[in-house]
Amino acid sequence: MHLDSNTKDALLNQLKQIVAANYLLTSKEDLTPYECDGLSAYQRLPVAVVLPDTIEQVQKIVQACSQLKVPIVARGAGTGLSGGALPHEGGIILGLSRFNKILSIDTNNLTSVVQPGVRNLAITEAARPHGLYYAPDPSSQIACSIGGNVAENAGGVHCLKYGLTVQNIQQIKIVTIDGTLLTLGSETFDTPGYDLLALMTGSEGMLGIIVEIVVKLLPKPHAVKVLMASFDKVEDAGNAVADIIAEGIIPAGLEMMDKPAIHAAEAFAKANYPLDAAAILLCELDGDEDQLEEQVIVVEKTLKHAKASKIVIATSAEDQAKLWAGRKSAFPAVGRLSPDYYCMDGTIPRKQIAYVLQKISELSEHYDLRVANVFHAGDGNLHPLILYDANIEGELKTAERFGADILELCVKVGGSITGEHGVGHEKIDQMCVQFSPAELTQFFAVKSAFDPDSLLNPGKAIPTLHRCAELGAMHVHNGELPHPEIPRF
Amino acid sequence: MQIKDNDISARLQQQVKSAINNKKPLCIQGGKSKLFFGNRFDAELLDLSEHTGIISYEPTELCITVRAGTKLSELEALLSENNQILPFEPPHYLFKDKDGNIHDTATIGGAIATGISGPRRAYTGSARDAILGVEIINGDGEIVSFGGQVMKNVAGYDLSRLMVRSQGTLGILLSVSIKLLPKPANDLTLSFDATQDQALAVFQALRVQQLPITASVWYDNTISLRLSASEAILKTSHTRLNNFLNEKFPTLSSAKQNTDQMSFWQEIRDHTHPFFTQTDKPIWRLSVPPATQSISQTDDALAQKDDNIEPNQLIEWGGAQRWIRSRTPANIIHNLAQSHGGYASFFYNKGADDETFPALAPELFKIHQQLKRKMDPQGIFNPNKMYQGL
Ligand SMILES: Cc1cc2nc3c(=O)[nH]c(=O)nc-3n(C[C@H](O)[C@H](O)[C@H](O)COP(=O)(O)OP(=O)(O)OC[C@H]3O[C@@H](n4cnc5c(N)ncnc54)[C@H](O)[C@@H]3O)c2cc1C
Ligand SMILES: Cc1cc2nc3c(=O)[nH]c(=O)nc-3n(C[C@H](O)[C@H](O)[C@H](O)COP(=O)(O)OP(=O)(O)OC[C@H]3O[C@@H](n4cnc5c(N)ncnc54)[C@H](O)[C@@H]3O)c2cc1C
Numbered sequence: 001m002h003l004d005s006n007t008k009d010a011l012l013n014q015l016k017q018i019v020a021a022n023y024l025l026t027s028k029e030d031l032t033p034y035e036c037d038g039l040s041a042y043q044r045l046p047v048a049v050v051l052p053d054t055i056e057q058v059q060k061i062v063q064a065c066s067q068l069k070v071p072i073v074a075r076g077a078g079t080g081l082s083g084g085a086l087p088h089e090g091g092i093i094l095g096l097s098r099f100n101k102i103l104s105i106d107t108n109n110l111t112s113v114v115q116p117g118v119r120n121l122a123i124t125e126a127a128r129p130h131g132l133y134y135a136p137d138p139s140s141q142i143a144c145s146i147g148g149n150v151a152e153n154a155g156g157v158h159c160l161k162y163g164l165t166v167q168n169i170q171q172i173k174i175v176t177i178d179g180t181l182l183t184l185g186s187e188t189f190d191t192p193g194y195d196l197l198a199l200m201t202g203s204e205g206m207l208g209i210i211v212e213i214v215v216k217l218l219p220k221p222h223a224v225k226v227l228m229a230s231f232d233k234v235e236d237a238g239n240a241v242a243d244i245i246a247e248g249i250i251p252a253g254l255e256m257m258d259k260p261a262i263h264a265a266e267a268f269a270k271a272n273y274p275l276d277a278a279a280i281l282l283c284e285l286d287g288d289e290d291q292l293e294e295q296v297i298v299v300e301k302t303l304k305h306a307k308a309s310k311i312v313i314a315t316s317a318e319d320q321a322k323l324w325a326g327r328k329s330a331f332p333a334v335g336r337l338s339p340d341y342y343c344m345d346g347t348i349p350r351k352q353i354a355y356v357l358q359k360i361s362e363l364s365e366h367y368d369l370r371v372a373n374v375f376h377a378g379d380g381n382l383h384p385l386i387l388y389d390a391n392i393e394g395e396l397k398t399a400e401r402f403g404a405d406i407l408e409l410c411v412k413v414g415g416s417i418t419g420e421h422g423v424g425h426e427k428i429d430q431m432c433v434q435f436s437p438a439e440l441t442q443f444f445a446v447k448s449a450f451d452p453d454s455l456l457n458p459g460k461a462i463p464t465l466h467r468c469a470e471l472g473a474m475h476v477h478n479g480e481l482p483h484p485e486i487p488r489f
Numbered sequence: 490m491q492i493k494d495n496d497i498s499a500r501l502q503q504q505v506k507s508a509i510n511n512k513k514p515l516c517i518q519g520g521k522s523k524l525f526f527g528n529r530f531d532a533e534l535l536d537l538s539e540h541t542g543i544i545s546y547e548p549t550e551l552c553i554t555v556r557a558g559t560k561l562s563e564l565e566a567l568l569s570e571n572n573q574i575l576p577f578e579p580p581h582y583l584f585k586d587k588d589g590n591i592h593d594t595a596t597i598g599g600a601i602a603t604g605i606s607g608p609r610r611a612y613t614g615s616a617r618d619a620i621l622g623v624e625i626i627n628g629d630g631e632i633v634s635f636g637g638q639v640m641k642n643v644a645g646y647d648l649s650r651l652m653v654r655s656q657g658t659l660g661i662l663l664s665v666s667i668k669l670l671p672k673p674a675n676d677l678t679l680s681f682d683a684t685q686d687q688a689l690a691v692f693q694a695l696r697v698q699q700l701p702i703t704a705s706v707w708y709d710n711t712i713s714l715r716l717s718a719s720e721a722i723l724k725t726s727h728t729r730l731n732n733f734l735n736e737k738f739p740t741l742s743s744a745k746q747n748t749d750q751m752s753f754w755q756e757i758r759d760h761t762h763p764f765f766t767q768t769d770k771p772i773w774r775l776s777v778p779p780a781t782q783s784i785s786q787t788d789d790a791l792a793q794k795d796d797n798i799e800p801n802q803l804i805e806w807g808g809a810q811r812w813i814r815s816r817t818p819a820n821i822i823h824n825l826a827q828s829h830g831g832y833a834s835f836f837y838n839k840g841a842d843d844e845t846f847p848a849l850a851p852e853l854f855k856i857h858q859q860l861k862r863k864m865d866p867q868g869i870f871n872p873n874k875m876y877q878g879l
Contacts, residue, residue, distance in 0.1 A: 195654055250671065351550065446863065462645065
């Protein structure tokens with residue numbers, strides 16, 4: 001899938017006309033930093049990296065690639081965990097990091113217009129003086145770009161109450177594969193025509209290049225309380241999650257960590273976590289003071305009833321930050337336990353938490369690899385971290401098989417193979433398990449409406465029927481393939 | 490609440506397959522409550538109203554999966570028994586038969602396909618925000634599912650959300666999974682007098698106040714707010730609201746409890762309020778950025794052509810949704826909405842040739858047509874309903 005030298009020369013010639021020489025990278029040293037995203041197990045060098053900073057430049061770059069049939073992989077900050085921004089050997093990386101300006105903040109309509117390369121946290125920092133913030137807060141928020149967040153429909157610890165990226169943006173501008181600039185959504189609460197804004201969100205750079213975003217801002221809650229509950233049994237912690245919801249309370253955040261994760265986080269962040277607990281729940285409540293007072297009483301009572309062995313309520317901002325510090329640094333903390341770890345991202349119905357955690361610990365014994373669980377319990381989004389050592393022959397493969405088993409388990413109990421990290425390069429085979437050939441065919445139909453020659457991030461997110469058939473993982477219904485007539489390329 | 494469990498998907502699929510084979514378009518019909526919405530077109534009827542029942546419902550998952558023909562009234566009754574609600578408070582509107590009798594027949598499939606949201610929308614999100622998954626009959630006559638029952642799911646393109654507001658033009662909704670919210674313990678409606686300008690300023694200031702507001706209306710020089718919370722919180726919120734008005738808007742009188750509150754919000758939701766029923770003037774819906782200034786006063790065309798004696802505007806959603814009764818020509822209304830960064834749709838009392846939705850930019854319409862052609866290759870799902878040529 002390499003580019004022939006004529007096309008490559010033609011491409012580079014055209015790109016040189018569009019951006020200044022220092023924003024067109026072609027040497028091996030310059031390309032290497034772009035060889036992978038946050039999933040560093042997979043690496044590839046692109047033909048070139050182009051770093052435009054105007055929409056017109058993006059349009060011209062896309063047109064040039066479109067004419068020469070050269071694949072384009074968009075890249076924000078490269079923090080993706082599913083290999084979404086993994087380069088194509090025969091294509092370019094279209095880096096959006098220079099689109100790093102917050103264009104405006106509208107304190108009347110509570111919105112902000114931002115460029116795609118702006119860091120997630122920078123939006124909240126800019127909005128803070130106005131008493132506002134941007135709600136979705138992925139753990140990678142200091143680094144990840146808002147364009148990447150839209151492309152992945154990123155979540156965070158607060159999405160149970162405040163929604164994912166898709167519920168927190170109003171409008172985007174995209175450049176389509178023929179170089180057209182389209183505005184999707186609007187600055188109002190709805191827009192005539194199809195909801196292409198929703199379709200683009202989470203489409204992993206496969207349908208268009210996002211070049212501008214209007215995000216919604218929220219007023220900062222007047223008050224916040226954080227409760228930490230310890231449990232002697234993982235199962236009790238899982239059930240407590242459903243009990244809180246049953247009380248009619250939607251916490252701002254509801255996170256769970258198991259024993260290995262607690263130990264790792266405590267050693268790293270000194271958050272005062274209970275080392276003897278089998279699991280802890282962190283429950284954040286926010287809102288107006290009076291409403292909060294009421295909720296804390298209910299949640300505390302519910303947790304006690306659900307057999308919490310100890311409950312700590314952090315009221316000062318300092319204590320709260322400390323409790324969260326442990327959770328937010330859980331990934332790097334686990335990273336210190338093992339040379340490598342592999343982060344999974346399945347979602348399951350809340351009621352299956354205890355069952356799935358039990359199965360994961362059985363799988364851990366089976367594969368003889370340790371696992372730590374840190375996750376968004378409120379919305380059933382698991383992040384099992386599988387510990388392995390890439391220097392031991394075959395251990396990465398074993399970790400991947402372990403991970404694949406976990407994802408298939410998630411699908412089996414009624415969940416999904418990815419809650420927020422996307423399919424990318426990594427989970428493409430599990431797509432064959434979650435979707436039938438007819439469903440995958442429908443995805444291809446949508447893709448071809450936007451990108452008939454399949455030049456935008458080709459080979460990611462949606463597996464070909466051929467690939468699924470070869471894997472033997474075909475989601476077969478009633479023992480027959482619904483589309484025998486479709487070529488299995 | 491007993492909801493009839495009746496799965497007719499096999500029969501529906503059969504009808505769709507023969508429509509595909511014969512290239513004969515279908516007119517998808519749920520409860521007939523939204524007959525007025527969209528363009529008229531000739532097609533064979535595909536009736537979803539018997540495809541009813543709850544497929545799965547576990548309140549602690551905050552999700553329900555329900556067949557598309559299930560009546561909104563029955564679904565809401567079931568949720569209410571479990572202290573839950575649909576976050577987007579879908580309007581039922583009402584179906585009036587030829588003898589003038591009114592029926593509350595609106596279905597959840599129709600609510601999702603039209604994507605119309607009610608009074609709560611500005612505070613707890615829209616139909617598209619709440620959708621988690623769909624099962625559809627697609628343009629190949631296959632039954633396929635997208636999304637699911639879990640809150641977070643980013644596997645594949647988000648085709649569930651694409652179905653919302655697509656007016657049945659991309660597939661037949663067989664069942665939908667919807668995110669639910671706990672039902673607030675109590676509602677309190679508070680009202681006070683204000684001019685349109687004052688109302689918009691109040692809405693503006695309230696946006697950052699964090700009162701438990703779940704609906705807002707300005708009509709006939711009165712603001713009505715619905716607050717939803719426990720009895721105790723409602724009490725303190727009432728005081729807080731009056732303190733806030735006192736401080737920021739000293740010329741306004743304080744907010745008083747409105748007694749017939751339940752029926753008021755239902756009338757607003759279902760358009761049985763006199764604003765919608767007692768007129769033969771065209772009724773337009775303007776969707777604008779919430780902070781948009783007063784529209785009638787900035788626009789001479791509207792002010793001159795309409796007698797200002799009867800109130801011709803009803804504002805909802807803290808300013809984001811404005812209903813206007815006006816005989817002003819369609820193109821002027823569309824331009825007016827656009828000049829404020831929004832758009833207008835023609836809701837009631839329109840002529841036979843008037844379109845509901847405003848024209849899309851040509852390059853945007855092109856991508857709509859490409860998508861329609863790919864998802865409905867034989868053009869059988871509600872053709873021309875949303876736009877001519879789609
Ligand atoms: C430590 C750590 C913690 C994390 N925690 C979370 C978390 O809590 N929640 C969560 O959701 N994710 C999390 N992530 C994953 C990651 O940060 C998110 O997926 C993020 O949205 C990616 O943004 P990015 O700018 O780095 O995108 P990239 O990695 O550069 O790209 C991701 C995908 O988006 C596409 N893309 C990027 N920009 C554009 C654009 N402008 N137009 C079109 N396509 C584009 C790329 O082609 C690629 O497919 C975490 C990652 C790390 C490393
Ligand atoms: C015999 C008969 C013939 C008709 N002929 C025409 C005609 O030629 N032209 C015309 O414009 N109208 C016609 N109508 C009216 C037409 O049925 C409605 O305009 C349209 O179907 C709206 O549905 P609804 O009123 O039931 O509203 P709702 O049930 O509330 O539905 C509103 C919208 O959602 C769509 N929808 C409903 N359920 C689903 C679902 N499960 N999946 C996908 N989409 C769904 C509907 O098609 C409609 O667009 C006819 C009605 C009848 C009874």
